[in-house]
Amino acid sequence: MNAGTTILADIHTLVPMTGQRTQPAAPLHDAAIIVQGCEITWVGTMAQLPDVDTPRERISLRNHIVLPGLVNTHHHLYQTLTRAIAQDSELFDWLKTLYPLWMKMDPDAVYVSALTGMAELILSGCTTASDHLYLYPNGSRIDDEIRAAQEIGLRFHATRGSMSLGESEGGLPPDKATEDEGVILRDTQRAIEVYHDSRRYAMLRIAAAPCSPFSVTADLMRESAALARHYGVMLHTHLAETRDEEAFCVATFGKRPLDYAESVNWVGKDVWYAHGVHFRGPDIDRMAAQGCGIAHCPSSNMRLASGIAPVRLMLDRGLNVGLGVDGSASNDSSHMLGEARQALLLQRIQNGASRFSAYDALWIATRGGAAVLGRDDIGRIAPGFAADMIAVDLNRLEYAGALHDPMAAMVLCAPQGVDFSMVNGRILVRNAVLQTIDIARIIERHNAVSQAILH
Numbered sequence: 001m002n003a004g005t006t007i008l009a010d011i012h013t014l015v016p017m018t019g020q021r022t023q024p025a026a027p028l029h030d031a032a033i034i035v036q037g038c039e040i041t042w043v044g045t046m047a048q049l050p051d052v053d054t055p056r057e058r059i060s061l062r063n064h065i066v067l068p069g070l071v072n073t074h075h076h077l078y079q080t081l082t083r084a085i086a087q088d089s090e091l092f093d094w095l096k097t098l099y100p101l102w103m104k105m106d107p108d109a110v111y112v113s114a115l116t117g118m119a120e121l122i123l124s125g126c127t128t129a130s131d132h133l134y135l136y137p138n139g140s141r142i143d144d145e146i147r148a149a150q151e152i153g154l155r156f157h158a159t160r161g162s163m164s165l166g167e168s169e170g171g172l173p174p175d176k177a178t179e180d181e182g183v184i185l186r187d188t189q190r191a192i193e194v195y196h197d198s199r200r201y202a203m204l205r206i207a208a209a210p211c212s213p214f215s216v217t218a219d220l221m222r223e224s225a226a227l228a229r230h231y232g233v234m235l236h237t238h239l240a241e242t243r244d245e246e247a248f249c250v251a252t253f254g255k256r257p258l259d260y261a262e263s264v265n266w267v268g269k270d271v272w273y274a275h276g277v278h279f280r281g282p283d284i285d286r287m288a289a290q291g292c293g294i295a296h297c298p299s300s301n302m303r304l305a306s307g308i309a310p311v312r313l314m315l316d317r318g319l320n321v322g323l324g325v326d327g328s329a330s331n332d333s334s335h336m337l338g339e340a341r342q343a344l345l346l347q348r349i350q351n352g353a354s355r356f357s358a359y360d361a362l363w364i365a366t367r368g369g370a371a372v373l374g375r376d377d378i379g380r381i382a383p384g385f386a387a388d389m390i391a392v393d394l395n396r397l398e399y400a401g402a403l404h405d406p407m408a409a410m411v412l413c414a415p416q417g418v419d420f421s422m423v424n425g426r427i428l429v430r431n432a433v434l435q436t437i438d439i440a441r442i443i444e445r446h447n448a449v450s451q452a453i454l455h
Contacts, residue, residue, distance in 0.1 A: 004056030006035040006387075006425065009046060012394060013065045013406045016043060016381040021315065021363050027407055031066070035387040038201050038425040043381055061391050061420065065406040067362065068381050069127025069155075069388035069423065070336040071369025074236075074274040074295035074324030077117035077131045077145060078102065078110055081450045083332040091242045091304050092172060098329060099135075099177050104453045106138040113328075114148035116446045119439055120334040121325070122154060123432075124415070127388040127423045128369070128378055129154055130295075130324075132236060132274070134161025134211040135177050142191050146204065153428045153436045155388065157373055158195070159209035159236045160188040162224075164216045170252065172214045181220045184210075185227060192231045200377050201386045203424060205233070212238040213260060214248045221264035234270045234374055237261075240283075241275035242306045258283045267292055272372045274324060275300075276314070277307040284310070284317045293320040293372035296364065298342040299333065300326035311343065312351045315360070322369030338415035340365045358411040390429075391420035 011031040019025030032049045034042035042050065079098075086097040105113075110133070121129055129149075133142055142160050149156035162184040165171030171178070188208050196206040208228040210216040221237075228235050240246065240257040253260045258279065261267060269291035276294040279287070287294075296311050314321050323343060325334045340361040347356035370379030378386045394406055398416060402409035421429035428436055 004037075005052050007049070007052060007055050007058045008033040008035065008061055008066065008389075009049065009058060010060045010062040011066050011391075012061070012063050014043070014381065015065065015067045015362065015407050017068050017362065017366050018380050018382050021360070021367070024359050033066070033381060033389070035422070035425050038387055040381060040385050040387050041383055043383060059420075063395050064391040064393055064419065065410065066381070066389055066391045067125070067410065068366045068379055069390050069421065070125040070340070070365045071322060071373065071379060072121055072126045072129040072325055072336055073272065073293070073322035073369045073372045074297055074326055075117065075121075075129060075131045075334065076133070076327035076329070077114040078105060078133060079327040079329035080113045080116045080120075080334070080446065081105070081109060081453055082329045085329060089304070090244070091306060092244050094304060094330065095172060099173055101453055102135055103137045103174075103177055105140055107140050107144045109449045109453065110140045110144035111148050112442065112446050112449055114145035115152060115437060115442050117328055117334050118148060118152045118154050119434055119437065119442065121336060122152065122421055122428055123417045123434060124335040124337050125390045125418050125421070126336040127155055127390065127421060128157070128373070128375075130157035130159060130207070130236070130373060132159045132161045132209050132211075134163055134209065134215075136179065137177075141187075146195060149204065151437065153423055153426055155203050155378070155386075155423055157205045157207060158191070159207040160191045161209040161211050162188075162216060162220065163211050164220050165214070178215075181217070181223070184220065185223055188224065188227060189231075192233055196231070196233055198232065201424060207234040207236045209236040212241075212245065213253070213257060214245060218253070218264050221266060225265040228270065234272065235266060236272055236274070237266065238275060239273035240278040241301075242304075243278065246278055258286065270374065272320075272322070274326070275306070275309065277301055277309045279310065281313065284314055284319055288317045288319040291320070293322060295322050295324035295372060296343060297324040297326035298346045299339060300330040302342075302346065303330050303332070308346055308350045310350070311364070312347050312355055320368060320371040321364050322372035323365045335415055336365065337410060341411050341415050344411055358408040361411045362407070387425040388423050389421075390418045392416060393419045
């Protein structure tokens with residue numbers, strides 16, 4: 001499938017993301033890219049394009065802007081089934097409303113919801129995504145969404161989530177939504193042994209991901225950390241998302257969220273947290289020193305009134321920050337370019353118009369996300385990196401008047417879908433049409449499953 005050479009040529013503007021966050025490399029105009037198999041082998045201008053014998057395909061992207069594929073560092077794909085529920089609730093009440101609905105899912109529901117969310121992600125610019133599946137009712141398994149990722153062609157970091165602390169023991173979720181901790185650890189080990197690929201350009205990796213301080217025990221956190229480090233995989237959880245969570249940690253553990261995470265061995269370069277809304281300056285310094293990462297989820301944080309994460313401060317202190325759309329029922333969207341725009345606007349509310357640029361937003365959506373997921377092979381367009389890239393046609397009504405700076409237009413103007421997407425050298429989107437699945441059929445099937453859950 002990926003054999004041969006592909007030339008992407010006549011590119012209006014190429015944003016390679018090869019510079020530093022504070023000193024971006026200049027975009028290339030009249031650019032070209034050569035892809036060999038799954039790897040980028042050459043980048044330059046059309047005038048410099050070398051001769052290539054019998055390329056597999058030459059793709060003209062005249063009047064397009066080309067960017068590295070966007071990296072989604074936190075999601076709950078199954079939540080596409082329950083959008084626009086608990087519309088006026090904050091996190092804890094929102095979860096209590098939705099837990100009973102999610103417990104009606106089965107393997108087919110997990111699979112079709114994953115296909116739906118992944119299609120939305122891909123069409124909005126995402127080429128790599130992490131998903132946090134933390135409940136497994138009616139025989140569901142992480143395998144169900146892995147099957148969807150392999151079918152649709154998305155580069156996927158599947159996190160084996162879990163909940164073990166039910167209401168009867170002081171947790172938030174109902175007892176029937178939890179699992180035995182032995183079962184959790186054994187299935188996490190199984191998923192790692194069956195699916196995890198540590199090689200460069202891997203299309204599938206696994207992480208261990210107990211859900212949150214209010215839904216798992218400290219013992220499970222410690223055991224999950226030990227298991228993950230034995231196998232050399234990463235660790236992921238929600239942390240410092242809301243004031244309610246902070247109050248829970250203080251009341252239950254006698255510690256604020258980061259102190260609690262540190263007490264159960266959840267700090268280090270192999271750890272990334274979702275949200276981090278309520279981390280303070282000293283917390284950020286400690287996390288940066290330890291190499292932790294943050295998945296910033298602006299739309300979800302606004303939807304649930306959780307607060308504004310101090311992303312500007314995080315970046316200034318050297319913390320790895322990526323972008324996440326979060327749950328499709330707390331966003332209620334999976335639009336990566338839209339999420340980058342939201343991140344920019346929200347940080348400007350907090351810090352001022354000059355303190356967060358379009359380049360900052362694209363950085364966390366690409367290079368930042370790659371760093372958070374522990375990857376040094378995605379997030380930029382350069383020789384030796386995975387052939388993951390997206391292109392958007394600039395001849396659109398929404399970009400009229402912005403062609404003097406098409407990079408900024410991607411973030412400042414109304415968010416659009418992509419016209420072209422390539423993942424690992426495979427074309428997933430051509431002429432704005434997803435090539436790997438029948439979207440109309442999936443939407444029909446998805447809506448039927450959703451209606452059965454909601455009624």
